Each structure stands twice: as C-alpha cells, then as structure tokens.
Amino acid sequence: MSVNRTYDPHHKWEPRLPPKSGEGGRTSAMIASLAAEGYETVSAPFGHALVAEARRNHRIVGLTADLAKYTDLHVFAEAFPDRFYQMGMAEQVMISAAAGLAREGFMPFATTYAVFASRRAYDFIAMAIAEEYLPVKIVCALPGLTTGYGPSHQATEDMAIFRGLPNLTIIDPCDAVDVAEAVPAIAAHEGPVYMRLLRGKVPSVIRRHCPDYKFELGKAKLLRDGTDALIIASGFMTMRALDAAVELEGQGISAAVLHCPTIKPLDTGTIIAEARRAGRLVVTAENHTCVGGLGEAVAATLLSNGATPTFRMISLPDQFLDAGALPTLHERYGISTKSMVQKIRSWL
C-alpha cells in the first residue's frame, strides 16, 4: 500500500486505522543504522579517521551546518575545537565559507545531510568550489535510502546531481574500512570531493570477505570472482552484493563482486575488462535512483567501448519514496539481499 503522491486538493482521505491485534506495524527511525543487520560494527569511523588525518595534516578544518552529532564530526570537534566551525542551520554559507577557507590555504571538511548539500547548496558547490577546483571535501550522511523519514531526508538522487558537475570527485564507500581509508585518500587529492557517509555504528564487512582489501581513490576492486554473473556495486549495496553472492553460491550460481566506491572518475579500465569476460550477466547495484547513478555510468562506459554483455540494474525507482521502516523499504524498493538474489536468479 503506497500513499497518494499527486497533489490533489479534492483528494478523498481514508483513515488508516491500526491493525486489530497482534500484527503491529514496524517502526520507522530517523537515523537508521545498517548495524541492526547483525554485522560487526565500528563506531564513527569518519570522525576518528579525520582526527588521525588532521594530526598529520594541519590544513584540515571541519565545518558543519548543525549536524556535527549526526555526521560523526563531533569527534573532530572534540579533538580540535579550534579547527571546528559550527555554521548553524545554514548550508549555503557553510559551503561558501568552506570555499573562503580553502582560498586561505585550509582544507575544509564540510558535513551535512546529502539532501541538503545536493539540493540546497548545489549552486554554491558548483561555482564557489567545483569551478574553482578548491580542496573542499563535502561529506554527507543519509545517502540514498538510509532513513525511513521520507523524501525530505532521503537523498536518492544525490549522485545524479553531482555527477553532472565537472571537477568533482564522488565517493560512495561501502563500510567502516572504506570510510576510514577514504579520508586520507581524499585529503591527499587536491580537488573537491563529495563523499557519501555511513555514520554512527558502521558495519565492517569487506575485509571479512576479502582480507587484503584496501580503498584506493579511483579504483574498482574485485572482491570475489565468479563465472555466472558480475555484480558491480557501490556503497552499502556492495555489502548486499557480497551477501547475495554467498547465498547464490549455495544455489549453484557463481557471482563475482566488483566494488566500485569511486563513482567519478569511474574506473572504466577495470569495469570494461571485467565486463568483457565472456558469458557473464553484468548487474549494477546502487543505493540511488536508476537515473544518473552508477548503473547508467557503467552502461554508458560499456556501450561506448563496444562491450555488450547482458546488462541489468538494481537501483531505487524513479519516484519519491515512502516513509517507513528501513527493512520494509529496502524490501519494497528491491535493494534488500533477498530481493537481489531473486532478481539475479530470474535474469540468468
């Protein structure tokens, strides 16, 4: 049951009464955590990694728009109170001020929610930061569908918005290791960066499957090989892909997982080489709308280079999503592990 999404002043409202007994609805949570899914977790990996990096790199400063506690930047604020700027609920001036600090030689890490950076501060990011190629790192919580709070907080199109912006590097890390290792990597990069952030208790998953894994800016990494399907994934969908691959293996299907945490610039060399290996279904998996994200970027890369495997996308639909409990919504919109397994089976 989905809500009426069209504005209609004459809409006839029907009450939705609670279930009679037994079956209570599930709760929705403002700050949803993937930790609930039973993975081993690390607390505030971004905040701790930024503190470690800032001890070496004295240019680093932190800014937030009233969301230090919700982007793990409070860890940095406590360690370096003199290098932390609380800008209040004012995303546009936070971005403009980050540009100004960068012009004075600092390396600002600016945090907010992904919806507010991509929708509200976009012009300021475009002109004050990206066009000037300033070293500002925009780090944003609640990417894609990581809150059940509804469209005001669900940044389902942030990568599409930012992919159109020249000069901007875009990172979609999978887990605590990725987040922590991305921090020194983006600090070593002189240009502007947009990073999707998993905050709070963040699962640590990749190393369990692939002990030698290391995040490298601009590189896609094969976490697991397979002969029937190749899943190219970013963000927490790589966790899903790894879980799905294990489950598919039990069903006699061999799936490879290529983790692609740098969305732009895309590691086209690795993607084309993997996709050209004969006989595999190629599936992209992203926590983002089907429009303008990893899937379309991979599709364009493959077609432009004459690689034409059977290709499918797992992504969020092109619509404003419901409010509700995160597990319900991941199931509803087809980005749960279960749903991924079903889809890949049906496509083979």
Added chain:
Amino acid sequence: MTSQSPAVQLSNTSLARRAWEIRRKAVRMGEVQGQGYVGQALGIADVLAVSYFHALTYRRQVPEWEGRDRFLLSIGHYAIALYAALIEAGILPEQELETYGTDDSRLPMSGMASYTPGMEITGGSLGQGLGIGVGMALGLKAKKNPAFVYNLMSDGELGEGSTWEAAMSAAHHKLGNLICLVDFNDQQADGKSTEMLCSEPLGAKWTAFGWHVQRVDGNDIPALVAAFDAARALEEAMPRVIICDTLMCKGVPFLEQRDVTHFVRVEADEWQKALAALDANRPD
C-alpha cells in the same frame, strides 16, 4: 462544529485543556514509537491550542475547504504535535494515533502533505515554509480570499538564508494576510540555537525587515490569545510575526529538567510516567 472553529467563544481555561489534550496525545504517539520529537510537541502545545481553538477558521469535515486559514508546518519533525492538534480538532480520528510512524501510516514522523489531511505542506527541509506562505498569501490576495496564512517555524530555521529572502519578499508585497509563528525553544540538532548561529536581537531583525513584531511567552495562553488577536486585527498592510518563547517538554516536569536536546531521550518506562505527570495537572 461545521462551519467555523467554535473556540472563539471558549475561555482561556478551555484552551488550557485543549493544550493539555494535545500534550497527552503527543506523548501517546511518542510511546507508540518509543521515540519522537515529543519535547517540541510539549513545548508548542499551547501555541497549537490557541491556533486551532481560538484563531484559525476551518471545517473539520472538509480539510481543503477554500475558505480555511492555511496553517503551514515548516518544521516537518513537529508533525507529532500537529497530528495531536488535528486529532483534537476532529480532523483526524483518534484511533490513528496508534499508527504514528509505522509503515503505511498516514502519520509519518516527518509531516507530508500527501499523507495527512490538514497537513498543508511537506516540511522538514527547513526554511521552506515561509516562502511557500508568501506564495499562498499572494494567491489568496489575488483571489480576494480573506483567509490568513500561518507559518509555524523554528528558531533553528532562522539560520537558513531562504527565511530572510521570504521575510523581505513578504514585506515588499505588503502581505497583511501572512502571520509567521516562530517557536523559540533555543534548541536544535547540535545544541542551543543561540550558540549555533545566534539570531538575536530577533525582534529588531524582523522589524528591520518590515514586519509587525510581537514576542510573547509561548506557554502563556492569555498572552498568546492577545498576540494572535493583535496580529489578526492589525490594519497596516504588513506581514506579522509572533515570536513565541517556549520551554521544551513543558508540562512534564521530569522531562523539563532533563538535559534537554533536540531529540529528547525518553526511556521505555517513562512514557507512562509522563502521562501521569500530565494527568496530575489536568485543567478543567
């Protein structure tokens, strides 16, 4: 109640009872989820009681009635409070309170226009309500509709530049049909609003922007009634703002004394204690 809000004739004591009912319903919704912005709801209950049972004109059976005063909830996370007021006003059925925040409920945790009758706009991306209010006020004037537009916003939203674009626009267009209510509870996500991005001297700012300004104790019902009356009665063609200084968690003493933050932590066994604290002071 068919045509207009009946409460204009009611005494301040009755408004106190309405506010108490709103608080109680908000706490009951908080208990459903085990969480929620109940601190804000308790703080704003008196403003909502005066709005829905003294100031606003509406038809409870026809939430979209063209003659209604528009009430915009810019602060989407205050939905728990507005749902309580809409239930108390008879616009939403009381049983639906038990669905607050659950899957497919009409009462999501952040207020959205497409989900709930009486919810005029989708708030939650803060700093948008006042601008939408400017457009609705312009539209009402163009239609020669005498209704008022009320925009309820928070002190945190004063940080958004869009708020001040809208403030300047409203004065420029002489929008005497626009009344902005600012809930000044001095709390936002990271701490005290005045320590995040201080908006004081706030009254002087609005005055300088060309608004008629009142600042009242937002938990003092007679003061609120007087302020709403003055805002509506003003003859000058200028927008009006009522800055309401409120206390988070008002009415539940043990929560009032808690180290209050944006998201008040309430333990599982405390919801019933909160209801008991309200019940101990039920107004007539």
